[in-house]
Amino acid sequence: MDYLKLFENIIKKHSFLCVGLDSDIEKIPAFLHTEKDPVFEFNKRIIDATHQYAVAYKPNIAFYECYGVKGWTSLESTVRYIKINYPDLFVIADAKRGDIGNTSKMYAKTFLENLPFDAITVAPYMGEDSITPFLSYNDKWVVLLALTSNKGADDFQYHDEDGIKLFERVLSVSQTWGTINNMMYVVGATRAETLRDIRKIVPDHFLLVPGVGAQGGSLEDVARFGMNDKCGLLVNSSRGIIFADNTENFDKVAGEKAKEIQVEMERHLAERKLI
Amino acid sequence: MDYLKLFENIIKKHSFLCVGLDSDIEKIPAFLHTEKDPVFEFNKRIIDATHQYAVAYKPNIAFYECYGVKGWTSLESTVRYIKINYPDLFVIADAKRGDIGNTSKMYAKTFLENLPFDAITVAPYMGEDSITPFLSYNDKWVVLLALTSNKGADDFQYHDEDGIKLFERVLSVSQTWGTINNMMYVVGATRAETLRDIRKIVPDHFLLVPGVGAQGGSLEDVARFGMNDKCGLLVNSSRGIIFADNTENFDKVAGEKAKEIQVEMERHLAERKLI
Numbered sequence: 001m002d003y004l005k006l007f008e009n010i011i012k013k014h015s016f017l018c019v020g021l022d023s024d025i026e027k028i029p030a031f032l033h034t035e036k037d038p039v040f041e042f043n044k045r046i047i048d049a050t051h052q053y054a055v056a057y058k059p060n061i062a063f064y065e066c067y068g069v070k071g072w073t074s075l076e077s078t079v080r081y082i083k084i085n086y087p088d089l090f091v092i093a094d095a096k097r098g099d100i101g102n103t104s105k106m107y108a109k110t111f112l113e114n115l116p117f118d119a120i121t122v123a124p125y126m127g128e129d130s131i132t133p134f135l136s137y138n139d140k141w142v143v144l145l146a147l148t149s150n151k152g153a154d155d156f157q158y159h160d161e162d163g164i165k166l167f168e169r170v171l172s173v174s175q176t177w178g179t180i181n182n183m184m185y186v187v188g189a190t191r192a193e194t195l196r197d198i199r200k201i202v203p204d205h206f207l208l209v210p211g212v213g214a215q216g217g218s219l220e221d222v223a224r225f226g227m228n229d230k231c232g233l234l235v236n237s238s239r240g241i242i243f244a245d246n247t248e249n250f251d252k253v254a255g256e257k258a259k260e261i262q263v264e265m266e267r268h269l270a271e272r273k274l275i
Numbered sequence: 276m277d278y279l280k281l282f283e284n285i286i287k288k289h290s291f292l293c294v295g296l297d298s299d300i301e302k303i304p305a306f307l308h309t310e311k312d313p314v315f316e317f318n319k320r321i322i323d324a325t326h327q328y329a330v331a332y333k334p335n336i337a338f339y340e341c342y343g344v345k346g347w348t349s350l351e352s353t354v355r356y357i358k359i360n361y362p363d364l365f366v367i368a369d370a371k372r373g374d375i376g377n378t379s380k381m382y383a384k385t386f387l388e389n390l391p392f393d394a395i396t397v398a399p400y401m402g403e404d405s406i407t408p409f410l411s412y413n414d415k416w417v418v419l420l421a422l423t424s425n426k427g428a429d430d431f432q433y434h435d436e437d438g439i440k441l442f443e444r445v446l447s448v449s450q451t452w453g454t455i456n457n458m459m460y461v462v463g464a465t466r467a468e469t470l471r472d473i474r475k476i477v478p479d480h481f482l483l484v485p486g487v488g489a490q491g492g493s494l495e496d497v498a499r500f501g502m503n504d505k506c507g508l509l510v511n512s513s514r515g516i517i518f519a520d521n522t523e524n525f526d527k528v529a530g531e532k533a534k535e536i537q538v539e540m541e542r543h544l545a546e547r548k549l550i
Binding site: 067 | 341
């Protein structure tokens with residue numbers, strides 16, 4: 001899936017919502033625990049109830065990996081279920097990998113070849129040769145960490161060298177590694193005002209924005225400071241949707257929450273005259 | 276395992292060798308492919324043949340994760356095999372994880388609780404709250420990336436702010452997060468001369484040094500610039516040991532290669548009068 005196809009899907013659905021599948025087995029409704037694969041069953045119902053309001057899904061790999069073989073089975077079933085039933089959805093492995101070249105090549109093979117993910121989140125600390133193996137796949141994406149939404153972002157990302165902060169250097173330097181068709185950036189919503197400056201460095205790239213909702217970021221601010229003429233945003237919400245309810249109606253409630261966000265997104269897209 | 280226990284094991288074995296289990300199924304000897312779990316069988320024989328010359332093992336998670344459920348099974352079997360048969364060995368998950376707090380907590384649970392690893396490699400980009408969840412386990416360690424051995428290390432790690440390079444900032448700032456008993460640093464051997472400066476910032480911490488052998492680093496230089504009065508070094512070798520031979524004798528040859536390195540390490544420990 002390229003940049004324009006992603007934009008086309010956003011226009012079609014009036015939404016730039018990414019649903020985060022942080023599907024912690026300890027937080028899913030109790031009645032699902034009798035299922036053969038409770039986490040997959042949970043995800044399946046969440047996806048069926050929310051897919052019409054979303055353009056992307058983002059399984060958080062930590063929550064699967066934690067349960068070893070069982071967790072990997074749930075993850076594989078989930079990503080294959082999405083790709084078979086809703087092939088237009090963009091599926092991101094939130095894995096934050098990154099290692100020396102031959103190791104990154106294995107991580108790329110894992111998520112972009114053996115599993116049918118469209119994209120994977122990658123940490124920039126080890127530089128270009130830790131990233132390029134992920135960029136060698138057609139129609140697959142790297143989502144590079146730039147400015148994260150946690151407190152620890154202050155420790156290194158904000159540090160300044162000759163007036164250029166580390167996350168700004170990451171945005172500048174990494175643009176030579178890929179294109180707007182295979183690279184986007186993580187920019188936390190809790191720093192929405194910074195999006196104005198970030199757009200000066202990366203006017204065209206898509207940004208994956210976590211931190212709206214549970215982490216306190218505002219969708220209004222993200223749209224105001226971050227949207228470009230191809231939308232250029234995927235805004236993620238995880239807990240606010242998937243754990244909004246823990247009764248037998250959890251999927252219906254998740255659908256309602258996703259729809260609420262989609263309606264607000266539709267308003268922002270209309271204000272920018274993109275729909 | 277704490278700092279002194281690790282030093283005690285080094286003294287006992289006259290070795291500070293860490294064997295990297297980058298056990299790519301495509302590179303292991305062909306005759307093992309008839310085994311039920313070829314990668315575990317390979318690792319088992321490597322470990323049995325090399326354990327007397329090593330104090331640590333470091334499975335590279337990418338090479339297991341790549342094969343999904345099968346790979347996780349091999350990984351689990353390998354780490355449990357080491358801990359059951361050779362409980363004094365220090366086992367590092369080379370995973371380079373790091374995410375916001377609740378996600379890092381899940382990664383920590385995966386490797387330090389659900390699997391019996393002693394340590395996990397973690398990337399520093401997201402700062403303190405991405406690291407502390409790994410430090411909440413007794414006798415378990417974070418191995419934080421500081422200066423890596425790949426070319427891409429130049430992209431950000433060497434960048435200078437007011438005379439302090441990013442990797443030096445990582446070394447300084449992170450010392451308040453943990454202690455010499457639960458934190459060590461990755462410092463690539465291909466930059467051995469830099470070890471002298473690094474020892475000024477972290478005189479006491481253990482350093483995990485990859486890049487000796489296949490990547491071109493010199494053990495002599497690492498020992499000269501990096502060794503402290505508790506040795507303070509774990510030097511990793513992967514391909515140079517585990518893929519030294521691909522016949523039915525691969526384990527014997529791996530043992531010989533490990534012994535060669537151990538003998539050189541013994542000399543360096545003796546020169547420093549640590550044994």
